[in-house]
Amino acid sequence: MSLLDRVQRQQQEGATPAPPGPPASTLPRPTPAAPPRPAAPVAPPAPDPTGGRSALLARTGMQRAALGRPSAIQAQYQTLRALIHQRLVEEMLDEVNSSHEAVVAKLGELVSEIAAEQSLSLTRQDKQRLVEALTNDVLGLGPLEGLLADPDITEVMVNGPKHIFVEQRGKITRSPVTFESNEQLMQVIDRIVSSIGRRVDESSPMVDARLKDGSRVNVIIPPLALKGPTITIRKFSKDPLQVEDLVKFGTTTADMMEFVRACVAGRMNVVVSGGTGSGKTTTLNILSSFIPDDERIVTIEDAAELQLRQEHVVTLETRPPNVEGRGAVHIRELVINSLRMRPDRIVVGECRGGEALDMLQAMNTGHDGSLTTVHANTPSDVLARLETMVLMAGAELPSRAIREQIASAINLIVHQMRLRDGSRKIVNITEVLGFDGERVEVQDIFHFRQTGVDEDGRVLGYLTPTGTIPRCLEQLQAAGEAIDPSIFTPLRPAVVGGNS
Known part of the structure; x- marks a missing residue:
């Protein structure tokens, strides 16, 4: 069994004892807790490729020793990688703008050279895997590259x-993939957040960021994360999903999307709601594709992840405070500023606080056709949450006034859920009718009717119109978006299987 195979087996099994490695003369045993030993007629101790602990690791107090002493096999593999990494830095120090291909080629040369110096026998497969791992460490996000x-x-x-x-x-x-140490994980975190000019340390242990492809990243580190640095990455598809994809997945139906398309094109204000991971951002992306190309769109997000395809788009992103705790720019300030930018449409990635008041005021003052998302469990909860968020803005408004604002601003709620089998569905399309003096009136136009769960745990059910004709049809027709009323006729479930 090769060196890399043994390392991988030990990492997957989580075993700390290890079989005896090659003779001591082939590669030194690292001793991180002891001072450097005098020079010996064997290879020198492994240098630290980071030049000591990374600044981020030192600031958070994370100690590599907390993961336990590496086994002999793991130590040999780590030392080999450290030597190659250090040699790469030394030999390419003056080549700051080296291409990806040049770095990979150089790593291949160094793996062969250092393996020969250490009298290590590496198969072609071992060499290829080692070069790939080092490339990910040097140019990418280490072990996460394969998953991404x-x-x-x-x-x-x-x-x-x-x-x-x-x-x-x-x-x-x-996943069987792991990091070698807290230090390697913190280096990857540092690379992610620093690429967009953000930071994470003990004074600011939480941060939202994004990858180069737009994937959303959330990071939280000790002392808030008690079991070590934590990363959550919501990947973005290289090819954004289209309406046809959602219909094929069973997330929605063609009739539902035709109605929503007419509402967006007809400049109705739409809220996409749902729980965490229900697919709100994906649906918001698809809804935004219905906006005509000749309109000016301003998007506002905490971490930019919307993928609008129109040409005239202005993308705004919030900014966290600097080291001194100053300079933060929140969504609410960006919403207020966007009103001065002559937008035809305002798209807010998510309303979660006082910005809801400014969003409602924008919708009520000529910026119709706006879109946003809200975390909520049902369409009725959306209205209650919006009322709560308006109060969070510090506005001393009576509940009646707030509800009147909501009723006149919001026209449609598209509610999405992640079902127990992991499938995602638009379970409600709800029209907001108005304010009756006490509460905001709503009516479902489409909904998902669950009929059961099969033996494999898949949710059974079907998407169907409720039979209610939307009151907004006349408004849509006046906007040039005529809809065939027959699409609102309730369906008989020919197939009740739940697609995922």
Whole structure:
């Protein structure tokens, strides 16, 4: 069994005892807790490729020793990688703008050279895997690169260096991939947040960020994360989903999307609601594609992740405070500023606080056709949450006035859920009718009717119109978006299987 195979087996089994490694003369045994030993007629002790602990690791007080002493096999592998990494830095120090291909080629040369110096026998497969791992460490996100490249994985959750979980087809499973140490994990975190000019340390242990492809990242580190640095990555599809994809997945129907398309094109204000991971951002992306190309769109987000395809789009992103605690720019301030930017449409990635008041006022003052998302369990809860968020703005308004604002601003609620089998569905399309003096009136136009669960745990049911004709049809027709009323006729369930 090769060196890399033995390392991988030990990491997956979580074993600390290890079989005896090659003779001591082939590679030194690292002693991180002891001072450097005098020079010996064997290879020198492994240098630290980071030049000591990274600044981020030192600031958070994370200690590599907390993971336990590495086995002999793991120590040899780590030392080999450290030597190659240090040699790469030394030999390419003056080549700051080296291409990806040049770095990979140089790593291949160094692996062969240092393996020969250490009298290590590496197969071609071992060499290829080692070069790939080092490339990910030097140019990418280390062990996460393989997970991010897998098109079937939609979410990556890192709970410390040795526990990584992924979501595939709606199901969460543990991945065999691990980090070597807290230090390696913190280096990856530093690389992610620094790429967009943000920071994470003991004074600011939580941060939202994004990857180069737009994937959303949340990071929280000790002392708030008790079991080690934690990363949650919501991956973005390289090819954004289209209406046809949602219909094929069983998330919605063609008739439902035709109605929503007419509402967006007809400049009605739409709220996309649902729980965490229900697919709100995906649906918001698709709804935004219905906005005509000749309109000016301003998007506002905490971490930019919307993928609008129109040409005239202004993307705004919040900013966290600096080291001195100053300079923060929140969504509410961006919403207020966007009103001065002559927008035809305002798209807010998520309303979660006082910005809801400014969003409602914008919708009520000529900026119709706006879109946003809200965390809520049902369409009725959306209205209650909006009322609560308006109060969070510090506005001393009576409940009646707030409800009147909501009723006149919001026209449609598209509610999405992640069902127990992992499938995602638009379970309600609800029209907001108005304010009756006490509460905001709503009516469901489409809904998902669940009929049961099969023996494999899949949710059974069907999407159907409720039979209610929307009151907004006349308004849509006046806007040039005529809809065939027959699409609102309730369906008989020919097929009740739940797609995922």
